Amino acid sequence: MKISKYLVVIFMTAITFHANAQVAKFPAFSAEAHRGGRGLWPENTILAMQNAMKIDGITTLEMDTHITKDGKVVVTHDDYLSPGFMLTPDGKEIPATDSKKYPIFQMDYKDVKAFDLGTKPLEGFPHQQKIKTHISLLEDLIDAVQKDIKVNKTKQFFYNIETKCDAKGDGIVNPEPAIFVKLLMDIIEKKKIMPYVVIQSFDKRTIQIIHEKYPNVKTSFLVANKKTYEENIADLGYKPFILSPVWQMVNEELIKKAHSDNVKVIPWTANKLEDMNALRALGVDGIISDYPDILVQSK
Numbered sequence: 336m337k338i339s340k341y342l343v344v345i346f347m348t349a350i351t352f353h354a355n356a357q358v359a360k361f362p363a364f365s366a367e368a369h370r371g372g373r374g375l376w377p378e379n380t381i382l383a384m385q386n387a388m389k390i391d392g393i394t395t396l397e398m399d400t401h402i403t404k405d406g407k408v409v410v411t412h413d414d415y416l417s418p419g420f421m422l423t424p425d426g427k428e429i430p431a432t433d434s435k436k437y438p439i440f441q442m443d444y445k446d447v448k449a450f451d452l453g454t455k456p457l458e459g460f461p462h463q464q465k466i467k468t469h470i471s472l473l474e475d476l477i478d479a480v481q482k483d484i485k486v487n488k489t490k491q492f493f494y495n496i497e498t499k500c501d502a503k504g505d506g507i508v509n510p511e512p513a514i515f516v517k518l519l520m521d522i523i524e525k526k527k528i529m530p531y532v533v534i535q536s537f538d539k540r541t542i543q544i545i546h547e548k549y550p551n552v553k554t555s556f557l558v559a560n561k562k563t564y565e566e567n568i569a570d571l572g573y574k575p576f577i578l579s580p581v582w583q584m585v586n587e588e589l590i591k592k593a594h595s596d597n598v599k600v601i602p603w604t605a606n607k608l609e610d611m612n613a614l615r616a617l618g619v620d621g622i623i624s625d626y627p628d629i630l631v632q633s634k
Contacts, residue, residue: 359491359493359530359531361493361553361576361599362394362395362493362621363620364394364615364620364621365394365395365493365495365599365601365620365621365622366392366393366394366395366621366622366627366630366631367393367394367395367396367397367495367601367621367622367623367624367627367630368383368384368387368390368393368395368396368397368624368627368630369397369603369604369623369624369625370383370397370398370399370412370625371383371384371386371387371396371397371398372386372387372390372624372625372626372627372628373457373460373463373625374460374462374463374606374624374625374626375387375462375463375464375626375627375628376453376463376464376466377420377452377453377457377463377464377465377466377468378412378420378452378457379398379399379410379411379412379470379471380410380452380453380468380469380470380471381468381471381475381476381479381480382453382464382466382468384396384398384476384479384480385479385480385483387627388480388483388484388489388492390627390628390631391631392630392631393492393627393630393631394490394492394493394621395492395493395494395495395533395621396480396492396493396494396495397495397497397623398410398476398494398495398496398497399411399412399496399497399499400473400496400497400498400499400519401414401439401440401499401508401509402439402440402509402510402514402515402518403439403440403442403443403444403447404440404441404442404443405443405444406518407444407472408472408473408474408518408519408522409439409444409447409470409471409472409473410470410471410472410473410476411439411452411470411499412499413439414438414439414440414499414504414508414509415434415435415436415437415438415439415508416429416436416437416439416447416450417429417434418430418431418433418434419455419457419458420452420455420456420457421450421451421452421455422450422451422452422454422455423450423451424449424450424451426451426454428455437450438507438508439470439508440504440507440508440509440510444472447469447470448469448470449469450469450470451467451468451469452468452469452470453465453466453467453468453469454466454467460625473496473519473522474522474525474526477494477522477526477528478526480492480494481526481528491531492531493531493532493533494528494531494532494533495533495535495555495623496519496523496532496533496534496535497534497535497536497557498512498515498516498519498534498535498536498538498541498542500512500515500536500538500540500541501537501538502538502540512538512540512541512544513544515541516541516544516545516548519534520545520548520549520552529549529551529552532552532553533553533554533555533576533577534552534553534554534555535554535555535556535557535577535579536555536556536557537557537558537559539556539570539571539572542554542555542556542571542575543571543572543573546573546575553576553577554575554576554577555575555576555577555578555579555601556571556575556577556578556579557579557580557603558578558579558580558581558584559580559581559584560584564578564588564589564592564593565592568596568598574596574597574598575598576598576599577598577599577600577601577620578593578598578599578600578601579600579601579602579603579623580600580602580603581602581603581604582602582603582604582605582610582614582622584602585600585602585614585617585619586617587617587618590617590618590619594618599620599621600618600619600620601619601620601621601622601623602614602619602622602623603622603623604623604624604625605622605623605624605630606624606625606626606629607629608629608632608633611624611629611630611633612633612634614633615633615634
């Protein structure tokens with residue numbers, strides 16, 4: 336009898352520990368490095384994420400994901416390899432006329448990886464550091480971030496991961512949403528970072544699937560339209576953890592209505608200090624910015 340009670344105590348302790356391990360307090364203010372902070376380093380790269388992690392006050396690493404032909408989840412924004420900031424494997428420019436020559440969904444990862452995204456100057460971001468680098472696998476980026484956290488004994492950063500897809504692109508530049516979600520969530524589960532993840536999208540289909548199949552995963556609905564708060568929530572069909580509007584949409588009324596529903600408001604992409612300060616004065620729950628160094632100066 337004593338042995339049975341002892342085993343029950345051990346079992347209940349283990350359950351409690353596991354439950355607590357799955358609880359992660361979201362930042363009171365989520366200071367997010369957009370694409371890792373593309374104003375400072377090549378966008379969506381491991382180097383950008385590692386740099387953002389060094390900036391005191393940044394809490395969250397924002398990034399985009401696509402799926403390759405061979406089913407790999409890669410961290411990149413555009414549907415096609417961009418002539419704007421990428422070079423061919425032999426270091427040549429991609430002609431503007433070839434802007435849709437290299438669809439990521441139609442390429443194996445080994446071919447995507449061969450292109451250089453860090454050497455060519457990017458218009459609009461003159462201070463971005465230039466270094467030869469490549470589009471990374473999501474799992475490699477997570478490994479690098481988690482290793483840095485362990486080695487440097489820093490706080491656990493959150494990941495705000497966007498699914499880059501829409502209905503018009505199904506089968507052309509992205510897989511069906513259910514496939515996208517399965518490939519993405521398999522990696523997140525494998526890397527054991529689910530408590531620290533937000534999945535965001537303009538494509539309501541992906542976050543609707545996550546809301547249904549992974550109810551404990553935080554979701555964020557990206558919007559850039561003239562709809563009211565109520566209209567956007569009705570369109571989505573449920574109340575997400577975050578509503579993420581383009582920053583110009585944010586006003587006192589939107590924030591009041593969202594907060595009354597316990598929905599956080601985290602706008603994108605504010606890059607000027609005066610705009611960041613104005614948003615914070617309205618009561619936003621975070622800001623996504625290309626300039627994490629400026630963001631941490633906002634009040």
